[in-house]
Amino acid sequence: MNRVTHANARRFWRLGPEEAGSAVAEFVMITSLLIVIAVTLIQLTLVLHVRNTLIDAAANGAHYGALANHSPGDAAGRTRTLIAESLHGGFARNVQVSTSAVGEGQLVSVTVSTRVPLIGLLPNGWDLTVHGDAVRYD
Known part of the structure; x- marks a missing residue:
């Protein structure tokens, strides 16, 4: 029967020369991985914020352009202003407004085309x- 003595147990749990410093290397690897995951989550959150802000600005611009005293050009201006004030003017470079007849009214559509932020x-x-x-009802 094999007996594990106190001396054998100590020798078993003692780190050998090939394992010296492995705790530091493991700490660096795990910390690096956690930092990459944290930065990725922050960037994903930023991308979703930009997307949601652009959707809101496009909808608000369309509603503004559908008011009785405003034109489709006002919708584009309002959308650009909201985007520039909320995010950055670079996101408001390509704002297009189109109108089409729908039922008794007119559909005002605002389309914003831009690039998603990859860094910052x-x-x-x-x-x-x-x-x-x-929808604009006349």
């Missing part, structure tokens, strides 16, 4: 297009 708030990632619609 700079519009340098992949393409994103959002729409906002409102």
Whole structure:
């Protein structure tokens, strides 16, 4: 029967020369991984914030353009202003407004095409297009 003596147990749990310093290396690797995950989550949150803000600006611009005293040009101006005040003017470069007849009214559509932020708030990632619609009754 094998007996584990106190001396054998101590020798078993003692780190050998090939394992010296491994705790520091493990700490660096785990910390690096956690930092990469944290930065990725922050950037994903920023991308979703930009997307939601652009959707809201497009919808608000369409509603503004659908008011009785305003034109489709006012919708584009309102959308650009909201985007520039909320995010950055670079996201408001390509704002298009179109109108079409629907029932007894007119549909005002605002389309914002931009690039998703890949690093920080700079519009340098992949393409994103959002729409906002409102009906104008004359």
